[in-house]
Structure formats: structure tokens, C-alpha cells
Amino acid sequence: MESISSDVSRTIQTHLVLPPDTNHMGTIFGGTVLAYVDEIAAIAAMKHSRKVVVTASIDRVNFLSSAVVGDILTLEAFVISTGRTSMEVFVKVESENLETAKRTLTTTSILTMVAKDSNGVPVPVPGVIPQTEEERDLFKTAEERKQRRLDIRN
Ligand SMILES: CC(C)(COP(=O)(O)OP(=O)(O)OC[C@H]1O[C@@H](n2cnc3c(N)ncnc32)[C@H](O)[C@@H]1OP(=O)(O)O)[C@@H](O)C(=O)NCCC(=O)NCCS
Secondary structure (H helix, E strand, C coil): CCCEEHHHCCEEEEEECCHHHECCCCEECHHHHHHHHHHHHHHHHHHHHCCEEEEEEECCCCCCCCCECCCEEEEEEEEEEECCCEEEEEEEEEEECCCCCCEEEEEEEEEEEEEECCCCCECCCCCEECCCHHHHHHHHCHHHHHHHHHHCCC
């Protein structure tokens, strides 16, 4: 199968942070951010593979700053690397203050998505050709991360 550019999977989503997404201090729930992260990673992996995908794992997630009610969250995702049936997806989340337009990094995350056929069996996916310096750096270290994940799987 021919490899394809990481541009194919690149996806950007924005969300407005509203009161139901937040705690009594007006800051967003981590679980809400994780749901957004999982969704955009799935979309990026589906665009890359043109298959249904499931989340196999989410690497450790650190929340570096809080988004508050009225902030605009921007998520960006792309496929970093692929195995036979799995795709490693990078997701970056930034919050933007409505009045100042200042953007703050909320979190970054790496997820592994697996492509499946209609019977739920993992199916092969195309390789990925990284385009930017950041993507090439992440691509180079993918095998190491994959090994670490498989070591702690059971
Ligand atoms: C993840 C899952 C597809 C693995 O299936 P499996 O029968 O163990 O299949 P395999 O061992 O052949 O693994 C398939 C691929 O997943 C990768 N994989 C399996 N478990 C993984 C994990 N915990 N983290 C990262 N990658 C994983 C394997 O490395 C393999 O990748 P490759 O084909 O690129 O080499 C399967 O366990 C599953 O469907 N889990 C539920 C997923 C789900 O429903 N998620 C939503 C939230 S519940």
C-alpha cells in the first residue's frame, strides 16, 4: 500500500467553552477535553485510513493550563506514524481568550487508533509521510513509543 502525506489526516476543530463543560470555578472538565481529543484523533485516523477506527490507547495526558468559560478551544490532530493496522495520532489543544486573543497550550496527547473492517478485525493502513520538522521529529521516535506501549499493555 502506498504511503500518504500527513496533510491528508490533518484536522482542526474549535469548540466554545460553555457552562455545562465546566466545574464550579468555571474551568473546563478534563474529561470533556479528553472526549474532544479522542474524537479528533479518530477523525484524523479515519481520514488517513478511510476505515472505521477504535482507540487502542491514550498516552499519559498532562493538563498544563485551564480553559475557562468563554474561551475558544482549538484542537489540531495528524497521524504521526503507522504500524500494520495501527496509527499513532498527535493532538494539540490550545485555549484562546476571547478578548485578548492570547493562546495558551492546554495539553498535547498521543493516541493509538486501530483500523477495523466491518467484522471488527484490524485491517492494514497506508504508511504516512511526515511533512513538517515537528512531524519528522515525532515520526523518528514512534517505534520507541510503540514498544513502550506494548510492554505495558498486559
Ligand atoms: C485495540 C485492539 C484493536 C487490539 O486488538 P488485538 O486483537 O489485540 O489485535 P493486535 O494484537 O493484532 O493489535 C492490532 C494493532 O493494535 C496495536 N495495539 C494493540 N493494543 C495496543 C495498545 N494498548 N496500545 C497501542 N497499540 C495497541 C498493535 O500494536 C497492533 O498494531 P499494528 O498492527 O500496527 O502492529 C482491541 O483490543 C480492541 O478492539 N479494543 C477495544 C477498542 C475500543 O473499543 N476502544 C474504545 C474505548 S472502549
